[in-house]
Amino acid sequence: MKTLTRNILRTAITVILVILAFVAIFRAWVYYTAxxxxxxxxxxxxIVAIAPDVSGLISQVNVKDNQLVKKDQVLFVIDQPRYQKTLAQAEADVAYYQTLAQEKRVEAGRRNKLGVQAMSREEIDQANNVLQTVEHQLAKAVALVxxxxxxxxxxxxxxxxxxxxxxxxxxxxxxxxxxxxxxxxxxxxxxxxxASSSSDSKGMGSVDSNxxxxxxxxxxxxxxxxxxxxxxxxxxxxxxxxxxxxxxxxxxxxxxxxxxxxxxxxxxx
Missing domain, CATH: 2.40.30.170 (Efflux pump adaptor protein, beta barrel domain)
Known part of the structure; x- marks a missing residue:
C-alpha cells in the first residue's frame, strides 16, 4: 500500500512539474513572439553634410571633433587673401555687368522712343548671381549631427x-x-x-536564385x-x-x- 501511494505521489509530482514547465515555456514563448x-x-x-563654395587653405580652426556647436558659430576660416581675391574679382564682374546693364537700359530707352521694346536682364541677373554666390562663401567642410x-x-x-x-x-x-x-x-x-529587378549589361533581367x-x-x-x-x-x-x-x-x-x-x-x- 505504501509503495502504491509512493508511486502515485511520484507520478503526480512529475506530471505537475511537466505541466508547470510546459505552461512556463508556453508563456515565455508567447511573450517572446507575440x-x-x-x-x-x-x-x-x-546629419547635415556641408561643403565649401570656395576652395582654399584653412587658416584657423575654432572647433574640435564631437564638439557641440550652435547656429552662426564660426567653425573655421578659409585663407583670407584667397577669399578676398575671389570676392574682389566677383565685385569687379558685378561692376562691369552693372555698367553693361545701364548701357542696355539707355539703349532700351532709345528703342522705346522708337516704339521697340528691347531690354535684356541676363547680364544683370548674372551679375547678381555672382555677387550672391561670393557673398555666401562660408567655410563649410564638415558633417554636423x-x-x-x-x-x-x-x-x-x-x-x-x-x-x-x-x-x-x-x-x-x-x-x-x-x-x-x-x-x-x-x-x-x-x-x-x-535585388531581382536589376538588369545586366545586355538588358537581361537578373534574378537571384533561391x-x-x-x-x-x-x-x-x-x-x-x-x-x-x-x-x-x-x-x-x-x-x-x-x-x-x-x-x-x-x-x-x-x-x-x-x-x-x-x-x-x-x-x-
Missing part, C-alpha cells in the same frame, strides 16, 4: 509588420544596457530595394520617434533591440521571471 521585435535597430540622427533629432530606425521582418502601425508604442533597449527607452512608431518605409522551401523575409525600415532625447548617451549608428508593444505601453514592473528572461533572451536572438 510582439513584433527586432535586434537589428540603429540609433540615428539628422543636429542636436535633438535622434531617432531609432528599426529593420523589422515583413512577417512582423502586421502588428506595426504608425502611432504604436515601442520599447528600445540599447545593446549592452538594461535601460529601456520609450518611443512611438513614426512611419514605415514605403518600399525596399528589390530555394522554394527557404524564403528569407525582407527587412523593412521602421522609424521610431523617441519620447525624450537622450543626448549623446547612444551615438548615431549604435545598435538596439526594439519591441513594438501596440497602442499602449507595457508595464514591465509587473513582468514575472519568465517574461523578464524572455526579454533578456531577445538580446541573443
Amino acid at each position: 510582439s513584433p521585435w527586432t535586434r537589428d535597430a540603429r540609433f540615428s540622427a539628422d 543636429k542636436e535633438n533629432t535622434f531617432y531609432v530606425m528599426a529593420y523589422l521582418e515583413e512577417t512582423k509588420l502586421e502588428g506595426v502601425r504608425p502611432g504604436y508604442r515601442a520599447e528600445i533597449t540599447p545593446l549592452g544596457s538594461s535601460k529601456t527607452i520609450k518611443g512611438t512608431v513614426d512611419s514605415i518605409a514605403a518600399g525596399v530595394t528589390n 530555394l522554394e522551401w527557404v524564403r528569407l523575409a525582407q527587412r523593412v525600415p521602421v522609424r521610431i520617434r523617441l519620447d525624450h532625447q537622450q543626448g549623446n548617451l547612444w551615438p548615431s549608428g549604435t545598435t538596439a533591440t526594439v519591441v513594438i508593444t501596440g497602442q499602449e505601453d507595457r508595464d514591465t514592473s509587473q513582468a514575472n521571471f519568465f517574461q523578464k528572461l524572455a526579454m533578456r533572451l531577445r538580446e541573443f536572438g
Whole structure:
C-alpha cells in the first residue's frame, strides 16, 4: 500500500512539474513572439553634410571633433587673401555687368522712343548671381549631427509588420544596457530595394536564385520617434533591440521571471 501511494505521489509530482514547465515555456514563448521585435535597430540622427563654395587653405580652426556647436558659430576660416581675391574679382564682374546693364537700359530707352521694346536682364541677373554666390562663401567642410533629432530606425521582418502601425508604442533597449527607452512608431518605409529587378549589361533581367522551401523575409525600415532625447548617451549608428508593444505601453514592473528572461533572451536572438 505504501509503495502504491509512493508511486502515485511520484507520478503526480512529475506530471505537475511537466505541466508547470510546459505552461512556463508556453508563456515565455508567447511573450517572446507575440510582439513584433527586432535586434537589428540603429540609433540615428539628422546629419547635415556641408561643403565649401570656395576652395582654399584653412587658416584657423575654432572647433574640435564631437564638439557641440550652435547656429552662426564660426567653425573655421578659409585663407583670407584667397577669399578676398575671389570676392574682389566677383565685385569687379558685378561692376562691369552693372555698367553693361545701364548701357542696355539707355539703349532700351532709345528703342522705346522708337516704339521697340528691347531690354535684356541676363547680364544683370548674372551679375547678381555672382555677387550672391561670393557673398555666401562660408567655410563649410564638415558633417554636423543636429542636436535633438535622434531617432531609432528599426529593420523589422515583413512577417512582423502586421502588428506595426504608425502611432504604436515601442520599447528600445540599447545593446549592452538594461535601460529601456520609450518611443512611438513614426512611419514605415514605403518600399525596399528589390535585388531581382536589376538588369545586366545586355538588358537581361537578373534574378537571384533561391530555394522554394527557404524564403528569407525582407527587412523593412521602421522609424521610431523617441519620447525624450537622450543626448549623446547612444551615438548615431549604435545598435538596439526594439519591441513594438501596440497602442499602449507595457508595464514591465509587473513582468514575472519568465517574461523578464524572455526579454533578456531577445538580446541573443
